Amino acid sequence: MESYLVHPSGPLTGSINISGAKNAVLPLMAATLLCRGVSTIDNVPQLDDVNTMADLLRHLGAKVNHQHQTLTIDSRACTHHKAPYHLVSKMRASIYVLGPLLARLGKASVAMPGGCAWGPRPVDLHIKAMQSLAAQVHLEHGNIHAHSGRLQGADFSFTTVSVGATANMLMAAVLAKGTTRLFNAAIEPEIDNLIDQLNAMGAQVFGKGSHTLVIEGVETLQAARISAIPDRIEAGTYLIAAAITQGAITLQQVEPKHLKALTNKLIAAGAQISSGENSISINASKRPLKAISVTTGPYPLFATDLQPQWLALVASLKGAAQVKETIYHDRFQHIPEFVRLGAKIRLQGNIAAIIGNPELSGAQVKASDLRAGAALILLGLIAQGHTQVHDIYHLDRGYHDLPQKLSQLGGTIQRLGKEPSIQPIRLCG
Incomplete structure (x- = not known):
């Protein structure tokens, strides 16, 4: 070794x-699944976690190219909804594909995530967030299975501040019907970076930098260019x-x-x-x-x-x-x-x-x-x-x-x- x-x-x-920030790039990559187009992310570091997320997106049908510090992601052919264990087990951030897959395809099957070896970091908030948008979610054989029609806007309050669950909820809610309000949302800079990307794609997310976010759902999103913080x-x-x-x-x-x-x-x-x-x-x-x-x-x-x-x-x-x-x-x-x-x-x-x-x-x-x-x-x-x-x-x-x-x-x-x-x-x- x-x-x-x-x-x-x-x-x-x-x-x-x-x-560029690893913890910003990974949700930015997942968010490209929300549209049918070619997205560009600048200031992307060469890291194993970035490579793992790229492999996961490719498995879902995307074409990913990483040259120098720029990622291009063609998500037009993303039709697969299953994120397999052999990829998801490598890092916890793989769960970021749950919200985008559910919003775009109406279904998602994501293996329970892995990553650093310390501490139980449960996915309960991610599941409850998706359920609040009228998704049916259950755990079976180590996988999170979710399905829905078009997601429905709702009010959701995070019992604890969670960067990952806030990001997943944002990505799901931007294509939901109606208004979603998030309370006690995370305000990390990486969340602000994601909000900037979603709004550049045509989403309507308000309240950046505060613990209360309001999302007005839209019908579709388009590809955009964003730089990681x-x-x-x-x-x-x-x-x-x-x-x-x-x-x-x-x-x-x-x-x-x-x-x-x-x-x-x-x-x-x-x-x-x-x-x-x-x-x-x-x-x-x-x-x-x-x-x-x-x-x-x-x-x-x-x-x-x-x-x-x-x-x-x-x-x-x-x-x-x-x-x-x-x-x-x-x-x-x-x-x-x-x-x-x-x-x-x-x-x-x-x-x-x-x-x-x-x-x-x-x-x-x-x-x-x-x-x-x-x-x-x-x-x-x-x-x-x-x-x-x-x-x-x-x-x-x-x-x-x-x-x-x-x-x-x-x-x-x-x-x-x-x-x-x-x-x-x-x-x-």
């Missing part, structure tokens, strides 16, 4: 460009990488307002942050940073997808802090791997209590999920000796050119394959 070998690298410096999680990961190495870097092609929760915490920790229209600079070299506690929450609060990276930062600083996870209470499978590197962390329910240890030691560790893998690489940049991160297929799902971008900033990281074999790494400490 392939792995990353990470060397202690000193302060990161320089400038990199941030890629910058990846705020990738950007946040590199900002934390600069902080953990006491570096000074600039991120280009980024949206600063999407990262306010993180940059406010970095400023509180002692880093200097400055923002341009499409750039963010961080300087963490002036003085040792302070360990600052965080609590995750729905946007605009601190993102759960930055929790492992922030945990890595405070684990490397002097002082005590807490990280409280309110989105996925058991999203702490990375803690045992952090401990292997010398981190001092005690887990109590959904709260990780950290006593910082700047003297970390390299070890062999495993990425339990996408963001945990990134966090382990950040720790490897400052740990004494070498750190070898295994199960890096998780990272391929969500980070475009990670070794190259870190190398641009002065980091030292190698991708190792099955061949040639390498010498065993001495475990330090």
Whole structure:
């Protein structure tokens, strides 16, 4: 299996460009199923999750072409309504095809989704949302089966804020008859990006940026061109990488307002942050940073997808802090791997209590999920000796050119394959 070998690298410096957001691109791709035409999505990163969604769309009858950073999707021949297990099991975002298939074809059969290995993330809200639009939905043999005539507009209130269920409901409701009102909807930037795409296709969605969305159903939609927003999680990961190495870097092609929760915490920790229209600079070299506690929450609060990276930062600083996870209470499978590197962390329910240890030691560790893998690489940049991160297929799902971008900033990281074999790494400490 392939792995990353990470060397202690000193302060990161320089400038990199941030890629398009994986979490925005995937629902944008699914939404192209709603029309019969050739859609274009710009600023698309080369990621395994994007490739998986492309394969799923091809299975449903679409023609998908990904060149450079542009995706073209010809959905005119999409007549298949079954999303099979061998594709859907690779990532949870595959469930995004449920709403579009039901709205366009009147039926959908989607295998229960897979993806990161932590935590039960039930599809109940997706099912209830479709049922509120007069769809018949049931689970059988690990598949979600849904059918309907033309969907009917309705009022629906999300019991918890859900980005995925909000996106699925939006895509289903735009072709429903009548008016749909969504309450307690997610307001993540990725949802706004999807709303922009749907409206460009001829939908009538109102209330962007608020927790109440109103959709006036239309008869048909047409193909459109949309650009994916910058990846705020990738950007946040590199900002934390600069902080953990006491570096000074600039991120280009980024949206600063999407990262306010993180940059406010970095400023509180002692880093200097400055923002341009499409750039963010961080300087963490002036003085040792302070360990600052965080609590995750729905946007605009601190993102759960930055929790492992922030945990890595405070684990490397002097002082005590807490990280409280309110989105996925058991999203702490990375803690045992952090401990292997010398981190001092005690887990109590959904709260990780950290006593910082700047003297970390390299070890062999495993990425339990996408963001945990990134966090382990950040720790490897400052740990004494070498750190070898295994199960890096998780990272391929969500980070475009990670070794190259870190190398641009002065980091030292190698991708190792099955061949040639390498010498065993001495475990330090």
